[in-house]
Amino acid sequence: MFLPKLNSLYGRIFAIFWLTLVIVVVGVLAVPNMDPRKSRNIPPEMHQHMTDSRDMLMGRFVNENDLNHILSRLKRIDARRTPGDKHRPDFYITTLEGKIISQDIRPKAKYRALKNFTSSIDFDAKPTQRAYGHYQIAGPVPIVLAKQRLLLYFGFDWQGPPPFLMRLLDHPIQLLLFIILLSTPCLLWLAWALSKPAQRFAQAANRVAQGNFIVDPSLEKGTSEFRSAGQSFNQMVxxxxxxxxxxxxxxxxxxxxxxxxxxxxxxxxxxxVRKQGQSAELERIDTETQRLEQMIGELLELSRMQTDSHMSREIQPLSSLWEEILSDAQFEAEQLNKSLQFNDIPNVSISGSPNLLMSALENIVRNAIKYGNNVIKVTFKTQDGQLTVTVEDNGAGVPDSELSQIFRPFYRVSTARDRDSGGTGLGLAITESAIRQHSGTISASRSKLGGLLVTFTLPVM
Structure with missing residues (x-):
């Protein structure tokens, strides 16, 4: 039979499953059979003690021929037995047919217990024992008194199992629930053993999704399957x-x-220019050279952002990142006879690269200042751990058919935002990359002001 190794995931599941199954089966099938209120076989040591007591009684009364006198003396022996003397049993005598001939058995509970026991056993079978509350009766053992063949029974004071266990034995459903409760720690341990490595993997995956490519040695612990997966994950990182x-x-x-x-x-x-003087051709060469240099710089910045998963992350309040940017942008808008409005920045913090986060908002705001007619509006809102920022203007806007394209590198709108405006088509692409690296989303739509509305969300703390 194939048995998986215990250091493997399947081996542990296999072992815990069978251990739980054994606990339940033993509890449901075996425990009820251990009920002391049912007739049970007598252990050899106890049977030997009963036999020795029988021989002692027969030796004491070997010369007695009057059975009533013997029964009277046995009654006096029982009367001298104290409740604290647990080693001296009560002696009861019956005929071979089970008729009780012991004299004046008190209290009545003992008599009823003996009567029930003698009426429920097979006299030809081996001696058995049975509990009646805190009193236990065992027997019968054959004995000869006054030349008569009789049966000897023994009565013991007995503490018995706790009442809680007796109630469980009386109610099978409660017993089953109790056994299940006992097996619960095994199941909880199994669940913990399975979930703990999985949680470590989830945390490592979240770190990778956030751009933190860190090798985690704890992934290479646990069962062989998780160790192998952890090694592969770290090698991938x-x-x-x-x-x-x-x-x-x-x-x-x-x-x-x-x-x-x-x-x-x-x-x-x-x-x-110094040698030949200014000319339209040289000015065009210088202009295109500057534009090419700007484009290369922005392109390199975009490529660096898209591949830089090791960006330094800090936890900072939003106000320390964006308040100065918005104040400067508001001043610049006023110089152009435009109005930049923004509400209070929420008092929350964010984990990320300060430079990228500042660049993301600055690109969108300056884009709105550049193309808006005279009104630019920035709105901040937080809900359920998410920050939503909207930037809108009252400019010419972007055709609806092109809204989904403006975050592509080098994409230019064919109307107002064309090449003559001096842009390279990389500003919004840089913003989109920065937002995405911080597990956020960004989209564009038409503003109620008539221009472009850019909305982005970021997780905050």
Missing amino acids: EAVNSMISGQQRLLSDISHELRSPLTRLRMATSLA
Whole structure:
């Protein structure tokens, strides 16, 4: 028969299942048979003690021929027995047919117990014992008194099991519930053994989802299945770390290699202007060079954000991140004869990269200032651990058919927000990447003010 190893998950489940099953079966089937109020066989030590007592009585009355006199003396022996003397039993004599001939048995409860016991046993079978409350009767043992063959019974004071157990034995449903209760710790331990490694995996997965690629040695503990999965998970994290580090080095090299020729091109353009004077062609070259340099910078920033899962995360209040940005943006809007309105920033904190979070809101607000006619409105709202931020303006807006496209890199709206405005089409893409790296969502729709409405959500603490 195949038995799984106990250090494996299936082995532990197998062991706990069978242990629980054994507890339930033993409890339901065996415990009722241990009820002392049912006739049970007498242990060998007790049977030997009863036999020795029988021999002692026969030796004491070997010369007595008057049975009534013997019964009277047995009554006096029983009378001298005190309640605290647990080792001296009461002696009862019956005929071979079970008729009680012992004299004046008191109290009546003992007589009724003896009467019930003698009427419920097989005299030809082995001696048995049975409890009646706190009194136990055992027998019969054959005895010869006054040359007559009789039967000897023994009565003992007996404490018995606690009343709680007796009530369980009287009510099978309660007994079953009690046995199930006893097996519950095994089941709880099994549930804990299964859930604890799973919880560690869930926490590790959440950390990865939040951008924290950290190797967790605790994942490699527990059953063999979880240890194997934990090792694979940590190897995956290390591989991703190596890949991201390589991409970051590549981005750094690309940044250096692209910016160097652009810088030389701008220097060459400046020298040409000094030698030949200003011209429309040289101005166009300088303008496109600046635009290309800006585009490369934003592109590198977007690529870095999309691959930078190791961004430093801090817990900071929202007000310390965005209050100064909004104040500066409000001042700039006033210089353009525009109005920027915003409500109080909620008194909550957020875990994330301060630079990315500040850049996300700043890009959206400056975009609204740039394209709004004269009104820009920023609204903050928190509910159920989620922060919702809306930024809207009363500009020309974006056609409904293009709202879902504006967060794509290099995407430009064909109407008001075109290439002539000087944008590179990367600002909203950078914002979308920053929000997504903080487990948030972002969307665009038409504002009631007539322009664009950008809404993003972030989990807060």
